[in-house]
Amino acid sequence: MTHAIVARQAGGPEVLEYADVDRPAPGPGQLLVKVAAAGVNFIDTYKRSGTYKVQYPFTPGSEAAGTVEEVGEGVTGFVPGDRVATAEGINCYADFALVAEEAALPVPATLDDFTAAALPLQGMTAHFLMNSTFKVEPGHTVLLHAGAGGVGLLLTQLLKARGAEVITTVSTGEKEELAREAGADHVLPYKGFAGRVRDITGGTGVDVVYDGVGKDTFDGSLEALRTRGMLVLFGAASGPVPPVDPQRLNSGGSLFLTRPTIAHHLRDAAERRWRSREIFAAAADGSLKVRIGARYPLVQAAQAHRDLEGRRTTGKVLLVP
Numbered sequence: 001m002t003h004a005i006v007a008r009q010a011g012g013p014e015v016l017e018y019a020d021v022d023r024p025a026p027g028p029g030q031l032l033v034k035v036a037a038a039g040v041n042f043i044d045t046y047k048r049s050g051t052y053k054v055q056y057p058f059t060p061g062s063e064a065a066g067t068v069e070e071v072g073e074g075v076t077g078f079v080p081g082d083r084v085a086t087a088e089g090i091n092c093y094a095d096f097a098l099v100a101e102e103a104a105l106p107v108p109a110t111l112d113d114f115t116a117a118a119l120p121l122q123g124m125t126a127h128f129l130m131n132s133t134f135k136v137e138p139g140h141t142v143l144l145h146a147g148a149g150g151v152g153l154l155l156t157q158l159l160k161a162r163g164a165e166v167i168t169t170v171s172t173g174e175k176e177e178l179a180r181e182a183g184a185d186h187v188l189p190y191k192g193f194a195g196r197v198r199d200i201t202g203g204t205g206v207d208v209v210y211d212g213v214g215k216d217t218f219d220g221s222l223e224a225l226r227t228r229g230m231l232v233l234f235g236a237a238s239g240p241v242p243p244v245d246p247q248r249l250n251s252g253g254s255l256f257l258t259r260p261t262i263a264h265h266l267r268d269a270a271e272r273r274w275r276s277r278e279i280f281a282a283a284a285d286g287s288l289k290v291r292i293g294a295r296y297p298l299v300q301a302a303q304a305h306r307d308l309e310g311r312r313t314t315g316k317v318l319l320v321p
Contacts, residue, residue, distance in 0.1 A: 003321070004094035005301040008057045010050030013305040016060075016093075018298065024091070024098050026072035031099045033084060036113035037295070038092040039063030040304045040317040041121055041150075042212075042237055048305065051240075060301075061092030061319075064099075065107060065116035075101050083107040085276075087120035087262060093301055095321045102269045105276040110284045118150070118290050118316035121262065123279035124272075125234065126155040128265035130162065133258060134208040134230050138163030143197055143209040143224050145217050146237065147184055148175035150316045153291050154279075155210065156182040161287070167200060169193050169217070171311060178291070178314055194220035205229055205253075215239040227253035234260055237311070291315030 006019040026032040044060040046052040065085035068078050078084065078101060086092075088103035107116045129151075130136045142159055146152045147168025159166050160183040167186040170176045176187045188196050197206060205226035211217055212235030221231050233241065249255040266272045282288035293315035296304040300319075307313050 002095040003298065004059045004091060005061075005298065005319075006057050006059055007048050010048070010056070012049070013302040013309070015048065016302040016305065018301070021059075021094070023096055026070050026075075026098060028073040029075060029101050030072040031068050031075065031078055031084065031101060031104055032070040032072075033064065033066040033086075033089070033097050033099050033104075034069045035064045035092060035095060035097050035321050036066040037064065037117035037318045037320050038094075038097075038298075039117055039121055040296075040301075040308055040319055042235055042308065044093075045305055045309055046236075059091035059093055061094070061097070062089050063087050063117065063121040064089050064092040064097055065113050065120075066097075069096065071101075077101055078104060083109075083113070083116070085116040085120050087124055088266065093298065093319055095298075103266075103272065105272060105280070108280055108284045111280060114292055114295070114318060115283055115290050116280070117318055118292050119154075119279055119283060120276065122150040122316065123154055123283075123288075123290075124266065124275040125151050125262050126158055127275045127279055128260065128262065129155060129210055129232060129234060130158055132265055133232050133234075133260045136162050136164050136208070139165075140207045141165045141201055142167065143193075143206045143221070144168045144184075145190075145209070145211050145213045145221070146170070147179035147182070147187060148314045149212070149237075150293075151212060151234075153178065153182045153315055154288065156184050157288055158282075167197055167206065175314060182289070190217065193217075194223035197224040201226070208232060210234065213237045215241050222248065222252050222255060225252065225255055228255070229253070230256040230258065232258055232260065292318060294318070295320050
């Protein structure tokens with residue numbers, strides 16, 4: 001027997017139980033990974049709460065790093081003892097998790113397990129947002145919400161390295177300090193941010209808004225855009241955005257609105273390796289600083305969800321078996 005977090009029904013954090021489970025066995029094309037750390041992400045809370053439909057009993061977690069324990073039939077690219085990470089694992093809130101070979105990301109020898117676990121989902125999200133959804137070029141002005149969050153801190157650094165001007169929003173003084181340390185040019189409170197953005201840009205607005213907050217910021221995000229600007233809605237930390245009349249995009253200045261997800265930006269092994277290689281290399285050489293805001297023992301998964309949903313965390317939240 002081994003241990004995993006199990007939700008037997010949809011609900012609040014209290015449905016997450018620390019339970020004895022059978023150790024999984026790798027099927028064809030799969031790796032069995034001994035988990036060193038698992039990432040805690042908003043998508044896990046959406047699945048736990050029933051916002052995203054899953055089958056129960058359910059073990060959350062798609063992001064982790066660890067060591068290959070066994071390989072299934074047909075696996076040729078990995079052997080036991082290899083260090084891997086993934087954003088697409090199966091039931092990662094556990095001592096052991098299954099990972100398809102094509103979804104396993106080799107971890108550089110110079111990168112520790114905690115940093116490797118903190119990077120796949122949020123690091124590759126930051127990568128596709130600025131390289132594929134809206135390709136940021138030097139001189140672009142960007143509004144990024146939740147600048148002290150896991151994606152926010154990584155994306156701010158990557159945007160500044162690209163030569164963009166970064167405006168970000170935060171909810172506390174502590175988070176403002178973290179956003180400035182990451183390189184943000186302007187750090188704003190959420191209240192009245194759209195007007196402040198207009199002031200900063202001389203009335204023009206920003207080229208792109210990266211919005212992972214959702215319902216509470218959506219209207220202001222549209223208001224902050226320049227003519228033909230793009231709103232990239234990539235999360236819903238404050239709740240899902242209600243249905244939108246497309247005419248709002250016309251009246252706002254022929255705006256663009258998109259709702260990307262990471263699954264559509266990891267279409268094959270080559271794309272996974274491109275994104276992960278660049279992110280891991282930047283972390284390994286120190287040019288990308290990875291903030292791990294909190295580590296919780298696996299048994300405290302419910303508290304990790306409470307803190308994440310209560311916006312009491314900064315940077316990356318990890319569970320450690």
